[in-house]
Amino acid sequence: MSWQIKVENLSKMYRLGEVGTGSLTQDLNRFWAKIRGKEDPYSKVALTNDRTQKAKSDFVWALRDINFTVNQGDVLGIVGRNGAGKSTLLKVLSKITSPTEGTITTKGRIASLLEVGTGMHPEMTARENIYLNGAILGMTKKEITSKFHDIVDFSGCAMYIDTPIKRFSSGMRVRLGFAVAAFLEPEILVVDEVLAVGDADFQSKAIGKMKDISKNSGRTVLFVSHNMVAVKSLCKTGILIENGTVKAQDTANNIVDLYLEKASENLTPEINVIDPKFENDQIKFETLTVYPKVPNISEDFEIKFKIKLHNDGLSGLNIAFDLVSSQEVIVFGSGLFAERNTDGYVEATCTIPKNFLNTGVYYLNIYISNESRRNLMSLNEVVSFEIIEDNRDYNYLGKVNGLIRPQLNWKVN
CATH class of the missing domain: 2.70.50.60 (abc- transporter (atp binding component) like domain)
Structure with a gap:
């Protein structure tokens, strides 16, 4: 099977406490080093993306030397702790931000759902945003119109189709954003855990649609979630990101097991009797x-x-x-x-x-x-x-509230 995404030596560096990556002087120094074939002078002082360590430099590697390949039709699960670099990776893959080093090669159009309202203009109506997103993906008006009713039906926003989306709730914006991304048929669909904002019914539909996209349409899906049951059920392969680097790439089941094993290492389920x-x-x-x-x-x-x-x-x-x-x-x-x-x-x-x-x-x-x-x-x-979870319905990605979660007896009259 041919590859759809190839990531080679990808790195992303940020300057702490700054908007952007630095000053004009630093940009000129980088440019001069690049045309001479030299290493970025600031990469030597950048820190690893480790939240447990106090910063000793103005620069940090959010991602460092990322390498992986995704085949056409695969559903890749990306897992890791908060702050590991998952969302940064998706933003670089979606071309929202550029890499500091390395290359990304993709075949086909990419549609992303990373944050509530991503790719949506708040002053425009839902109808206008559907056509805008289709145009950005390179589709003709006729092609967008042929998918329009499917998008509206899936999102459940028919009543508000001519309302500016700034009036929408976060859940409505997510439903519309996912429907647009899924039904306008990109070759690559990138979905962050923003789906957790939606209700259980929508999440069930979204999971089903992502499965359909992969199995029946042969399109590629990148999926980030903290719900390990969803990752195991939906994804074929997975990667584990830790401190901005890929620690492992394997089947989704093996990656989830490794993630849970590493997560437990930071806890102390037994005492050290020598203390x-x-x-x-x-x-x-x-x-x-x-x-x-x-x-x-x-x-x-x-x-x-x-x-x-x-x-x-x-x-x-x-x-x-x-x-x-x-x-x-x-x-x-x-x-x-x-x-x-x-x-x-x-x-x-x-x-x-x-x-x-x-x-x-x-x-x-x-x-x-x-x-x-x-x-x-x-x-x-x-x-x-x-x-941890092991038997929850993976079609619901939101957190079940409360500290206790007993199984109660229900009776339908």
Whole structure:
């Protein structure tokens, strides 16, 4: 199968705190270096796109040495953490911004849906914007007219077709923008996670349309999303972007698994028992862990405690914890009194049922006291873990609100 997109040694550099890439003097220095066949003098001092590090230079590589190829008819999923460079890559591929280094070769027209209102003139009506976008793609008025009713029906904006789109809600603008991009038949469709703005019905239609574009029309789709179920279901291949570089390119399933594995590396689902804060003259933590380390929303998970008692006078311990969300909201607390076993340990396991907590990052605050409720040890945010999606309907990309997400019994009368 022939390739549709080829990216070679692509890099994009920005100057921090500036609009544009720098001053006229810097542009002239770059130009002079280029005509002499020299390296960009500012590329040597630019930093890697790592949000965890404090900037030591005015320049940063948002993208660095990106290389990949996309075949015709492929749906490529692009995944990575916020700030990794995904949206910058799409903007460069869509020719919204130019690369600092490297080349992009594409075959065919590109239509992009990157942000709410992308490619739409706010003062023009929906009808006018449809024809404007078609003209930008090189289509004749007759060709656009032949697709007009399909676009209007898909977007659900028939009542407002002659209304300036500045009056539209963000959801209406996304629906119209996607319909225009999809039905005007570009060879390459680029979609960022802006689809998450739409409602569930529209997202289901959009996912179905992207599948149809790839399978039945042989067109290429680039798709960015934080919904890993959607990426697995929709995409054939994927790339993982980390700190502005491509860390891996593989099947979508393998890329998603690698992304989730890397995401869990930044969490601490178990304690380091060597740390002195987990021991005093009364007790010592031998085990405090969440199992599995990255729970799925549809499976039970456990919090395991094993505590060594240094004081022979302790018959047992009161073990309690608060489960805290990443927004520092206490979701619930639990605890019990556990008796000392014959080996001089207190061991206990708390099981959190499936389909109870919503997806997201959570922390544990731990409180240990003796039989008289005298505090022996308190630990804040000592363990962190993330609950991930594994069975959600991938046709809906928006976040389900709330900290808990129980499966409730519904009855239709």
